[in-house]
Amino acid sequence: MSTRTATRVEIRDCAKTYPGGARALLRTSIVVEPGEVLALLGPSGCGKTTLLRVVAGLVSPDAGGRVRFNDDDVTERPIETRGVGMVFQHYALFPQMTVEANIGYGLRVRGVPAADMRRRVGELVDLVRLEGLEQRRPAQLSGGQKQRVALARAVALEPRVLLLDEPLTALDAKLKVALREELADLLRRLSITAIHVTHDQEEAMAIADRLAVMRAGAIVQVGAAEALYRDPADPFVAEFLGRVNRVVRSAEDAAAGIVRIGPAAVPCPPALAAQRELLVRPEDIGLRPAPPGSAEAATVLQRVFLGDRLHLRVQAEGQAPMLVDVPSHAAHAVGDRVVLAIDPARLMRASP
Numbered sequence: 001m002s003t004r005t006a007t008r009v010e011i012r013d014c015a016k017t018y019p020g021g022a023r024a025l026l027r028t029s030i031v032v033e034p035g036e037v038l039a040l041l042g043p044s045g046c047g048k049t050t051l052l053r054v055v056a057g058l059v060s061p062d063a064g065g066r067v068r069f070n071d072d073d074v075t076e077r078p079i080e081t082r083g084v085g086m087v088f089q090h091y092a093l094f095p096q097m098t099v100e101a102n103i104g105y106g107l108r109v110r111g112v113p114a115a116d117m118r119r120r121v122g123e124l125v126d127l128v129r130l131e132g133l134e135q136r137r138p139a140q141l142s143g144g145q146k147q148r149v150a151l152a153r154a155v156a157l158e159p160r161v162l163l164l165d166e167p168l169t170a171l172d173a174k175l176k177v178a179l180r181e182e183l184a185d186l187l188r189r190l191s192i193t194a195i196h197v198t199h200d201q202e203e204a205m206a207i208a209d210r211l212a213v214m215r216a217g218a219i220v221q222v223g224a225a226e227a228l229y230r231d232p233a234d235p236f237v238a239e240f241l242g243r244v245n246r247v248v249r250s251a252e253d254a255a256a257g258i259v260r261i262g263p264a265a266v267p268c269p270p271a272l273a274a275q276r277e278l279l280v281r282p283e284d285i286g287l288r289p290a291p292p293g294s295a296e297a298a299t300v301l302q303r304v305f306l307g308d309r310l311h312l313r314v315q316a317e318g319q320a321p322m323l324v325d326v327p328s329h330a331a332h333a334v335g336d337r338v339v340l341a342i343d344p345a346r347l348m349r350a351s352p
Contacts, residue, residue: 005034006034006035006191006192006193007034007069007070007160007161007193008031008032008033008034008068008069008070008193009031009032009055009067009068009069009161009193009195010031010032010066010067010068011028011029011030011031011032011051011054011055011065011066011067012029012065012066012067012068013027013028013029013064013065013066014027014028014029014051014054014061014062014065014066014067015027015028015061015062015064015065016047016050016054016059016061016062017062023217024047024050024217025047025050025051025054025061025217026047026216026217026218027065028047028051028218028219030212030219030222032161032193032195033193034193035191035192035193036193036194036209036210037184037187037188037193037194037195037196037207037208037209037210038194038195038196038208038209038210038211038212039195039196039197039198039203039204039207039208039210039211039212040052040195040196040197040198040212040214041198041199041201041204041211041212041213041214041240042199042213042214042215042240043199043215043240044199046214046215046216046217047214047216047217047218048197048199048214049165049197050217051214052163052165052195052197054067055067055084055161055163055195056079056082056084056086056163057074057077057078057079057082057084058079060075061075069082069083069160069161082160082161083157083159083160083161084159084160084161084162084163085154085155085157085159085161085162085163086154086162086163086164086165087147087150087151087154087162087163087164087165087167088150088165088166088167089165089166089167089168089169091138091146091147091149091150092150093138093146093149093150093153094138095137095138095139096137097137097138098134098135098136098137099125099130099133099134099135099136099137099141099149100121100125100134100135102138102149102153103121103124103125103149103152103153103156104117104118104120104121104156105153106153106156106157107120107121107156107157110157120156121156124152124155124156125152127152127186127189127190128148128149128151128152128186129148130145130148130149130152133145142175143172143175143179144175144178144179144182147167147168147179147183148182148186150167151167151183151186155190155192159192160193161192161193161194161195162187162190162192162193162194162195163194163195163197164194164195164196164197165197166197166198166199167183167196168180168183168198168200168203169198176200176203180202180203180206180207181206183207184206184207187207196208201240201241201242204225205225205229205241208225209224210222210223210224210225211223211224211225211228211241213228213236213237213240213241215236215240220233220234220236220237221233221234221237225241228241229241229242230348231348232348232349233352234352235279235349235350235351235352238279238348238350239279242281243281243282243323244279244280244281244282244348245279245280245281245282245285245320245322245323246277246278246279246320246350247259247261247277247278247279247280247319247347248276248277248318248319248320249268249275249276249277249278251276253265253268254268254273254274254275254276257273259278259342259344259347260318261298261316261318261319261322261340261342262297262298262316262317262318262319262340263317264339264340264341266342266344267344268344268347269344269345269347272347272348272349275349275350275351277350277351278347278348278349278350279347279348279349279350280342280346280347280348281346281348282311282322282323282324282325283309283325284342284343284346285322285324285325285340285341285342286326286340286341286342286343287312287314287324287326287330287332287338287339287340287341288338288339288341289336289337289338289339290337290338290339294337294339297337297338297339298314298315298316298317298322298337298338298339298340299314299315299335299336299337299338300312300313300314300332300333300334300335300336300337300338301313301314301315301321301334302334303332303333303334305328306328307328308328309325309326309327309328310325310326310327310328310330310332311323311324311325312324312325312326312332314338314340316340322340324340
């Protein structure tokens with residue numbers, strides 16, 4: 001396998017405005033460190049695929065934007081000379097070719113000697129665990145096997161950067177969960193700098209070292225998945241990376257430095273003292289049965305069994321119905337009176 005040093009990708013002041021004035025990407029700067037897997041994450045139309053295509057050389061940035069691979073400015077280079085590999089959501093395999101022919105296609109086009117090509121293809125077949133399938137054609141493969149062939153083909157030419165555009169979208173939900181862990185493992189073993197576009201937050205969290213959450217053509221926040229999930233800089237990031245409840249505070253509660261949910265109150269963290277609304281995730285709310293006649297009780301409105309957890313909708317006085325996740329063995333039922341408990345350290349800001 002290659003011993004090439006991993007590539008640092010620098011995207012500097014890149015924007016994209018199409019004829020007619022449509023702005024697909026606002027001025028954006030970000031660095032992908034050597035060997036890092038960065039996920040561009042956001043809803044459809046947020047600019048993530050445009051940014052990926054700018055890195056690939058499929059789209060030219062507006063004047064002033066630059067793309068560098070290490071110290072090499074590749075802004076003006078076409079895709080075929082940039083040294084990028086791409087994996088698409090539908091894989092684009094050649095249906096008439098075998099697995100080994102698909103993987104070795106680029107090597108053959110480049111004129112790589114047959115012995116070297118066989119060695120390289122063999123190494124990649126082993127790497128992506130396709131031993132015994134070398135002579136099969138795409139129609140004889142599962143969705144996961146096709147994905148591994150596409151990945152092997154993309155890295156066969158030892159690209160400087162690997163670009164993945166929604167590579168798991170075409171798979172069913174169960175297979176997608178299994179393969180995102182396998183893809184994460186493959187990318188680590190390849191030790192290649194990769195940019196992965198997805199709208200699926202769980203996929204991004206499972207695969208990437210860092211996430212860049214995008215909205216309306218701009219990057220809102222960049223960081224490790226856990227940091228963004230627990231300390232979002234913007235309510236959009238909090239809501240996109242998982243479900244949240246909004247907790248409304250009265251002026252009196254804000255002045256008193258407390259957060260009230262029904263009659264119960266907890267101290268408000270000083271950093272959130274000015275916030276009239278706060279966010280809290282469903283898994284960060286605790287429940288216990290309310291004592292008979294308790295004035296602090298809330299009511300369970302809905303109960304949904306999800307296998308590993310119960311998803312409850314609970315009504316507390318003075319708040320909109322709140323979502324609460326508890327272990328699946330919990331006995332809470334619709335109509336039960338419960339007491340809510342929130343750790344103040346789990347509260348998050350609802351405005352920048």
